[in-house]
Amino acid sequence: MSEQSYILLIPLMPFLAFLLLGIPGKGAFSRTAGYIAGFAMLISAAISIYTAIGYFSDWGKLNGVYQQLNPVHYTWLQFTPDLSIDMGVLLDPVSVMMLVVISFISLMVHIYSISYMKGEERYNIYFSFLSLFSFSMLALVMSANIFQMYIFWELVGVSSFLLIGYYYQKPSAVAASKKAFIVTRFADLGLLIGILIVGFQAGTFDFRVLIEHLGNPGHEILTLRQNDFSPISWGMLLIFIGGAGKSAMLPLHIWLPDAMEGPTPVSALIHAATMVVAGVFLVARLFPVYYFSAWQVLPIISWVGVLSALFAAIIACTQTDIKRVLAYSTMSQIGFMMFALGVSGFGTEGLGFTASQFHLFTHAFFKALLFLCAGLVIHHVHSNEMRDMGGLKKSMPITHICFLIACLAIAGIPPFAGFFSKEEILMAAYERSKPVYWIALFTSALTAFYMFRLYFRIFWNANPHHESHHKEGPAGQLFTLIVLAAGAVVLGFIPFGNYVSTDGKPLSTGLHLVFSVAPVLLGLAGILTAFWFYKKQSDRADRFASGAGSLYQWAFHKFYIDEVWLFITRKIIMKGIGTSAAWVDKNIVDGAVNLSGNSTVRFSEKIKKIQSGKVQLYGLVYLVSVVLVVLIIIYFINRN
């Protein structure tokens, strides 16, 4: 225990809230649950920010380099004398930054939910699940041991399952929660096997030792920088698959859009700002290992990332459910973070890494903001569909401004936060991989288009229901919007490279005006296109869509990836393997047992007709055979 062990309070507070609110069961704390959970989260957030200030300005640095500190540590489960799962806390710039993001966004979502979820029958259960999630996520980013991380990774998955399935009487919510859990679990299988491989190769599960052994150019294991896939590369690839599952990367993204069945604040917290970036966090945490010991995987990461970004952006242009559009946009933005890591170098070339973390940071704010705004809109019009919306500019002025800020931020228009982080990502891609850069550039134009399509269709046009009474949300909810919007405006000015970099040393990430021209102009073009299509009710968009023909159809049906997965799981695994296993068991294996049983009975009845009760029959058969066997043995032994 060191002087930083107060950090344990950060996950502990929400955990206590979870126990307090969850154990009494449905109906307890029906008024106060939100305040209790919110208060716990407030303490967590305060300690997180305090820790961050201390870490970045005081005790985190040694000789100008940010250290990886391990203030708490004990053995949880021993496997062999030198392999164990240890529970500990690892503090480094990335985890400290994540603590701030998670606790702060979670606090905002708690405040928002207090009034948003009012009147729910399971009000306290909602907050206890939300606290459970916050606990798991905070503990995940603090983990000092990759196995410890896996533990909380699973807990995050299950709390996400609980929250998506919060409206458990809705069949679609149940289906979505199951899908989310199973798809991510499938990816976790990769993570688990990857952990086993890498852990055994390195002889440890501890992040610091792992990075010291495998993420260090001087270490002897790395003398052979051969080009074929070493076991470590395979392990790291599998770990990436685990991360890709949680972060909804292609082709494991299918759960994310469906997960929008959960309450909207949950989407803001889990499916925008925190859980879905866990994959990015995982890759970032192990980045030195990727860079020095598994560099063959990095191109895979960058291509998966950039293709997910593009693919999701195309789909987002065609969806009509506003939460689904936001879900695809999340997937697309996470793709940006992912490929930034993939194209990153190390040390002074580590711009991609810094940019990725920076984007994670800013994205958390404006994406949470978008979801929370969407929640207000959905409550206002009682629908998720764009066609039920329009003209809300007048009736929801604050929401409108906040939504606009978030859209500008995500579209990368200066001086909003998204501009700075996205710019750095594009810069990193431009320097190290041109094809990735061009795809990313195109995607960022699409981003501007689909976000403003959303914006114009919600807030402009005429209201289809012709009701224009002023109906802004409750003050508590608007407060969170304004705070997050302020974040989306100013956070871009943080000199992020000074704090978060691959090797702990400050990295200068200057802006290049000339370079910024193309992305910004493309972003503006996207906005203008959206304006031309959607400012008024018109058939321009429809005509364009029918012009695009099958491309539009494919995008609208999400490129049929869900159907492919359904085919694999339903037809091949369930029908094919499952049914045949059950059939074999019933007819062949059990058939043999029955056959032997029946033939014994038939045989015995033939020779022992006097016996009538079955018990005695079996007893006798049994006894006789035992005696026979004993006799045979005695015979053989005496013969010797």
Added chain:
Amino acid sequence: MTALWLLPAIPVIISAAILLLPERMTKAVSLVGATVQFLAIILLTLCFLSERSDGDQSVFLFQQRIEWFSSWKIGLHFGVDGISIAMILLTAAVVTAGILVSWNLKQQQKEFFILLQLLAAGAYGFFISLDIFTMFCFLEIAVIPKYMLIGIWGSGKKTYSANKLALMLMSGSALILVGILFMYYQLPVESRSFDFITMAAHPLPLNIQLVIFPFIFIGFGIFTAIFPFHTWVPDGHSSAPTAGSMFLAGISMKLGGFGCLRVATTLMPEAAQYYSIPIVVIAAIAILYGAFATMMQTDLKYINAYSSISHCGFVLLGIGFLNHSGINGAVFQMVSHGLMTALFFAVIGMIYERTHTRKVSEMSGLMKSVPFISAIMFIAGLCSLGLPGLSGFPAEMTVFMGGWARSETVYRVVTIAACMSIVITAVYILRAIGTVMMGPIKNNSFAVLDKAAWNEKWAALILVTGILIMGILPYLLYSLVNPATGEIIKKLSKG
């Protein structure tokens, strides 16, 4: 503390009390008896731990010998190590919970509770016996009452299931008997004995081991549902009354795993090394095959029974790895599976009492009508799919770790195959739970159901507490079991 004989004796005394006292006192007597025994076992565990921390390094503590058939050198020889302590703790928890869930039994109470107590006596005696012949006798005591439990209080095709179960388990016993007699006669004449310690001191020659090992391993394996001798499990479990299923899955299947470890592996370490690959391959087949077969089941009890085949595969898998982590994992999995599956069957029983169906497709939205029971079922399900924080996770991970620690490719392939079950498990558990507990209430008669009664709450609480302790603080069980595993490993590495 040399009163280990009390462990199997207390249930017999309780049975006698039930027999003599009027029927209205039956339940109270068995519950009080089981609780006293549970507390005594906790006390025993504490004594064991303090004895160990005082530096008593002998393999078996609290040994006690009582002469029986001295001409054949068969005696009652009791003693416990960490593994047997873990097993009797499990037994006590499952028995107490089983009595609690049978509280509303109407038909032939006396006989039912006497049989339960006899089963418990058999299991306790089995786990603490250090004489292989007495061990075998206790194994038989733990089998025969099951036949009656299923035949009399069962449901569905109970006669068929009871016959099948008794027959298959009896053939397992026959194999074991052949094996131990064979072992007995291989010892030099002057030191012929069934005593475990004597036998361990006189290792058999390799060629003899190779012959005897399969008898004993498969014999005990049948109890723990070794593939392809597992078919008694689904029918037996689903026809048995609730407490019977709990006992069958929670304890009986552990008798097999424990026997494989204590008799087969420890006494024939070289043969265990020799057969290691076939064992792990068969275990991995059971794990995957059981999991796939579970996916297609429609009856809650069948789901849990098939999943038991899959989960018990982990026990055999861990034993097959023959290293520290593997064997620790096997023991963890025995404890974990015992608690979890007993909990699952208890919950299924509670649901059945209310809905009178076990078909998954006939139920939905029970979370609304029976929130407590649903929450418990949810915990059992999450434990089954290996959620961290519950007991299944440390058990499975320790087994995987054992597999990965063997550097030969075949072990790694087998481990990866076994890992895949975590996804399949998630699929079938979520399908079952999602349908039964979530969704709209389709059948209106399920809209209002009786809330959980005190006995059901306590039964669930005992098992859930065990699951949580093991899940959150696995180090406790580790430090209990690991020294005993170390002794087995010593035997193995000598060979």
